[in-house]
Amino acid sequence: MELFWLAISTIAIGVFGCVAWFWGSNMVLDTIYPPKGPNAGDNIRKANQIRPWLFLGPAILFLTMYLVYPVIDSLWRSLHNSTGSRFVGVDNYTWLLGDGKFRESMRNNMLWLLVVPALSTLFGLIAAQLTDRIRWGNIGKSLIFMPMAISFVGAGVIWKFIYEFRAEGETQIGLLNWIVTRLGGDPQIWLTLIPWNNFFLMIVLVWIQTGFAMVILSAALRGIPEETIEAAILDGASPLQVFMKIKVPQIMGTIAVVWTTITIVVLKVFDIVFVMTNGQWGTQVLANLMYDWMFRGSPDYGRGSAIAIVLMILVTPIMVWNIRNARKEVR
Amino acid sequence: MDGMAGQKSTLVWVVNICAFLLVLLWTIPTLGLFVSSFRDRDQIANSGWWQSFSAAEQTGFVRTGTDDDAVQDGGLYVIEGNVTEGDQTLVAWGTGARDPARFQPGDTTEIEDGWQLTVDADGSYRLTSPEPFEMRRGERIFTTTEVPPKFTTGNYQRVLTAEGLGRAFMNTLTVTIPATVIPILIAAFAAYALAWMEFPGRAILTAAVVGLLVVPLQVSLIPLLRLHNEIGIGKGYLGIWLAHTGFGLPLAVYLLRNYMVGLPREVIESARVDGATEFQIFRRIILPLSFPALASFAIFQFLWVWNDLLVATVFLGNTREQLVMTGVLRELMGSKGGEWEILATSAFISIAVPLIVFFAMQKYLVRGLLAGSVKGG
Known part of the structure; x- marks a missing residue:
């Protein structure tokens, strides 16, 4: 109950604070430069130069403090020793290059980067195409989209019920092992099966992201001008040809957006690995490795930050691409 | 034209079935969790959730009583008891690990010289011998039992x-x-x-x-x-x-x-x-x-x-x-x-x-x- 009031009062204070700031600062501005009287025109011009910054102020403050400053601070820390007391140059980075776990993480992250966006987009495309053509398509879409709302941890629990292993001869309570034994195979401990366990973790993320890809791609497919499709059909193209040669090329831009968005998610993947294998059995990824260095045992902020910076460097190309696209659109 | 219409409806069917399979594949994991959350503690550890709507089969074994439990009945020494508990029903039983479901309920078998074992459908067993029993540990009876599906909100x-x-x-x-x-x-x-x-x-x-x-x-x-x-x-x-x-x-x-x-x-x-x-x-x-x-x-x-x-x-x-x-x-x-x-x-x-x-x-x-x-x- 105490908690409840704390939350309510925070919302109240937060909302009230924001409103007070925006309203109050605007009023002060209008008092200093009143938009009437002898200098009205001049005043309005001056006020309009200041006002945007009043509107933007809190957002800029938050963005700087919570996103820009940390990147700079991490960069600084990555060049220092474990506690940040001594400058060590690029030692942390050279150490990373030689570290077995880091190489494993890089290799796994690259695997994730190849597999997850590709499969999610592919399944998303198939799902979009299929559900757009049937009567119960909207229900189908909802159900495929549903995993989006489920936390990575929740998904971990859900998939634990699929990958669970029981010794041979016992009743398998994991769906996958049950099917395998039914087909005459031996039950496997999927999550310790190097190197395939990586793929079993990836499937969880594909399961979550496919819905996202489907929603976006389905909208893009519906946006394709009818004439191009009709023309192709009149020319005798089969449904598969229409799909592959007419529809897909026209939504290439959207596919790229979906692909990059999922790529970003994949680069940051943490929770799934954290709760399902915790990076054991050759499944380590960068985000979890960084967590290990920062919060387990005796923390090493230098090395942890170096890994964070590597992550940052990996997302930079996509960041640049996104900014260029956004600017093109503004123009 | 008829041929084309037929082709078209086949295609519609294929699309419907493919979509259904895809949706099923995407829904099953969550459905499994949902069903599991209502299952009974013992059942969840003993059978998959997809089997939870039919009676669950369990296998196990129990030991009979020992010579202390034997009573004299006429000319025979008898040990009696029950191999099932709760709402289990016996499907099959056996006396060896190699063939744990060899006998039907109601069958009688001879274990060794003169010892007769009968297990009935209600789980009650009767082990008889013309001579006094001499055993520290009871005989093992392997059982295959069925438990009716059980759902509960107790977990919540x-x-x-x-x-x-x-x-x-x-x-x-x-x-x-x-x-x-x-x-x-x-x-x-x-x-x-x-x-x-x-x-x-x-x-x-x-x-x-x-x-x-x-x-x-x-x-x-x-x-x-x-x-x-x-x-x-x-x-x-x-x-x-x-x-x-x-x-x-x-x-x-x-x-x-x-x-x-x-x-x-x-x-x-x-x-x-x-x-x-x-x-x-x-x-x-x-x-x-x-x-x-x-x-x-x-x-x-x-x-x-x-x-x-x-x-x-x-x-x-x-x-x-x-x-x-x-x-x-x-x-x-x-x-x-x-x-x-x-x-x-x-x-x-x-x-x-x-x-x-x-x-x-x-x-x-x-x-x-x-x-x-x-x-x-």
Whole structure:
């Protein structure tokens, strides 16, 4: 109950604070430069130069403090020793290059980067195409989209019920092992099966992201001008040809957006690995490795930050691409 | 023409079946969790959830009584008892591990010189011998039993009261609501400025917001935790609210700006001509018109904060009182891997709220996704 009031009062204070700031600062501005009287025109011009910054102020403050400053601070820390007391140059980075776990993480992250966006987009495309053509398509879409709302941890629990292993001869309570034994195979401990366990973790993320890809791609497919499709059909193209040669090329831009968005998610993947294998059995990824260095045992902020910076460097190309696209659109 | 129509209906069927299979594949994992969360503790560990609607078969063995339990009956020495318990019914039985289901209920077999064993359908057994028994440990009887399907809401009661998930639920709610409401306000003003005010640096700021969208928040953890400690916020709700506000802002500003740019210029211009102040325009015109975008961001942020584990682990403490639901789940997966009913039920409670929000507000979620991605390309 105490908690409840704390939350309510925070919302109240937060909302009230924001409103007070925006309203109050605007009023002060209008008092200093009143938009009437002898200098009205001049005043309005001056006020309009200041006002945007009043509107933007809190957002800029938050963005700087919570996103820009940390990147700079991490960069600084990555060049220092474990506690940040001594400058060590690029030692942390050279150490990373030689570290077995880091190489494993890089290799796994690259695997994730190849597999997850590709499969999610592919399944998303198939799902979009299929559900757009049937009567119960909207229900189908909802159900495929549903995993989006489920936390990575929740998904971990859900998939634990699929990958669970029981010794041979016992009743398998994991769906996958049950099917395998039914087909005459031996039950496997999927999550310790190097190197395939990586793929079993990836499937969880594909399961979550496919819905996202489907929603976006389905909208893009519906946006394709009818004439191009009709023309192709009149020319005798089969449904598969229409799909592959007419529809897909026209939504290439959207596919790229979906692909990059999922790529970003994949680069940051943490929770799934954290709760399902915790990076054991050759499944380590960068985000979890960084967590290990920062919060387990005796923390090493230098090395942890170096890994964070590597992550940052990996997302930079996509960041640049996104900014260029956004600017093109503004123009 | 007939041939073509036939072909077409075949195609429709194929599409329907493929779609059905795909949807099934995507739904089954969640369905499994849902069914499991209502299952009885023993059944969940002994059979798959897909078998839970039919009677579950269990195998095992029991030992008969020993010579102490024997009674004399006529000329025979007899040991009696029952191999089943609860609502189990006996399907088959045996005396050796090699063939544990060799006999039907009601059969009689001779174990060794003169010892006769009968097991009836109700599970009662009768072991007889003409000579007094001499055995320290009872004979093993292997059983195959059936248990009728059993569903219970007991798991939910137990989890919400005894396992402390109720507390975690409240914690999650406490984290989520302010962390959803506050960024919306801040972002709405900023987005308006970026969309409709003329000032130098606007293009760069917009580009910066797009850039910040992809910054991995892992980069921020250590610097921010230190910053919070230095300015005296420390670990706690205030810290996590601020952190989520910061992390959610780029998406909020970006989505809202994209939406507001598309609002009709004439409405805003004419309001300006009529002498409305920017603040009035924002409050009376922009804010109501932007409701769909506000709603879609609210859903994003709600889902993201509710489902988050990393930020909560770092910015809140890890004691039992402070854990959010994802944290509790993570602990359960680590320590109570064997207590399936607790795990399944806790997981389902934690995903129930996002699922409700998802199904109720799907329209806005989709709209937001489209505004955020398709336009961005």
